[in-house]
Amino acid sequence: MTATQQCITIAVVIAGTVLTRFLPYVLFPEGRAIPKFVTYLGKVLAPAVFGLLVVYCLRHVSVFTGSHGIPELISIGVVIALYAWKRGMVLPMLGGTVCYMLLVQLVF
Numbered sequence: 270m271t272a273t274q275q276c277i278t279i280a281v282v283i284a285g286t287v288l289t290r291f292l293p294y295v296l297f298p299e300g301r302a303i304p305k306f307v308t309y310l311g312k313v314l315a316p317a318v319f320g321l322l323v324v325y326c327l328r329h330v331s332v333f334t335g336s337h338g339i340p341e342l343i344s345i346g347v348v349i350a351l352y353a354w355k356r357g358m359v360l361p362m363l364g365g366t367v368c369y370m371l372l373v374q375l376v377f
Contacts, residue, residue: 340372 348365
């Protein structure tokens with residue numbers, strides 16, 4: 270990349286970041302009712318993304334070869350248990366990842 274291309278790339282990234290940070294405040298100013306579809310998306314989008322993430326992460330797990338999906342199953346159990354305990358998302362994601370990595374590196 271030339272210096273000009275680098276400057277243009279940095280400017281576009283900055284503009285995109287600023288736009289995504291301030292656009293919600295411009296579209297939905299204080300005192301104005303939030304549209305129902307935005308509220309609906311706020312309720313359903315996070316679970317949909319996590320559902321897609323689960324499918325993506327487990328798409329190549331085979332119960333017929335290797336560790337037979339046991340580390341994945343144990344880690345899913347850890348995620349469910351941690352979520353049921355704390356009702357947050359960070360601890361289950363961190364705990365499930367650590368559990369999976371320990372199982373794959375040390376046990377299986």
